[in-house]
Amino acid sequence: SYELTQPPSVSVSPGQTASITCYGEKLGDKYASWYQQKPGQSPVLVIYQDDRRPSGIPERFSGSNSGNTATLTISGTQAMDEADYYCQAWDTNTPYVFGTGTKVTVL
Amino acid sequence: QITLKESGPTLVKPTRTLTLTCTFSGFSLSTNGVGVGWIRQPPGKALEWLALIYGDDDKRYSPFLKTRLTITKDTSKNQVVLTMTTMDPVDTGTYYCAHTHITAAAGTYYYYGMDVWGQGTTVTVSS
Numbered sequence: 720s721y722e723l724t725q726p727p728s729v730s731v732s733p734g735q736t737a738s739i740t741c742y743g744e745k746l747g748d749k750y751a752s753w754y755q756q757k758p759g760q761s762p763v764l765v766i767y768q769d770d771r772r773p774s775g776i777p778e779r780f781s782g783s784n785s786g787n788t789a790t791l792t793i794s795g796t797q798a799m800d801e802a803d804y805y806c807q808a809w810d811t812n813t814p815y816v817f818g819t820g821t822k823v824t825v826l
Numbered sequence: 827q828i829t830l831k832e833s834g835p836t837l838v839k840p841t842r843t844l845t846l847t848c849t850f851s852g853f854s855l856s857t858n859g860v861g862v863g864w865i866r867q868p869p870g871k872a873l874e875w876l877a878l879i880y881g882d883d884d885k886r887y888s889p890f891l892k893t894r895l896t897i898t899k900d901t902s903k904n905q906v907v908l909t910m911t912t913m914d915p916v917d918t919g920t921y922y923c924a925h926t927h928i929t930a931a932a933g934t935y936y937y938y939g940m941d942v943w944g945q946g947t948t949v950t951v952s953s
Contacts, residue, residue, distance in 0.1 A: 720889050720890070750936075750937045752937070752939040752940070754873070754939075754940070756873075761922060761943040761944065761945055761946055762865075762873065762922070762924075762940075762943055763943070764939045764940060764941045766939075767937070767938050767939030767941070768936065768937065768938070768939075773939070773941060805872065805873050807875075807939070807940075809937040810935075810937075811935055814875075814878065814886050815863060815875040815878060815886070815940075816875060817865075817872060817873040817874065817875055818872070819872050820872040820873070
């Protein structure tokens with residue numbers, strides 16, 4: 720079955736750029752989505768179709784997907800961005816699997 | 827405005843069957859390409875997708891749990907029901923339902939992510 724691997728943690732200073740990777744075999748051939756989850760809250764979609772932002776998601780969130788790796792980038796990271804982030808892969812044969820999750824700490 | 831809310835028992839005994847209901851509003855689950863999925867999260871662990879049902883009654887299941895899961899919809903009640911058999915303490919966690927949709931054009935499918943989630947319901951499996 721399909722698996723997505725993320726680094727357990729990423730640390731970033733306020734105002735700097737955080738990059739979170741998601742590795743899966745031929746992930747670039749699938750759609751990648753990203754979800755933000757703060758403690759005690761439901762996940763929130765921040766990126767879909769590799770690089771598209773839902774309405775209401777700040778422009779500092781961006782995504783890319785190529786080869787075996789999808790990347791979520793948070794530019795000008797703010798304290799409110801501290802959360803767990805999960806990637807998700809989708810195609811018609813690999814529906815909905817989530818990554819292992821990455822805890823982003825804003826130091 | 828799309829909303830979803832999960833409901834069901836908070837405590838289930840081992841070996842029993844869990845039945846969860848997702849009641850939604852703001853969309854119709856009789857529309858092709860619209861779907862409702864179930865996702866769970868053990869305490870302190872990652873999200874795990876369980877099952878999803880589309881408006882055309884297409885159903886998808888996690889290969890790891892396929893033998894234990896059944897997902898159905900009641901369009902007239904705006905509800906999606908998930909049953910999970912043979913519950914075990916490792917099934918303890920928060921269970922979410924979420925809205926999703928896909929579109930198709932010229933043979934290409936477009937997935938829009940799980941864009942609205944319910945608040946989640948906590949299930950504990952214990953005797």
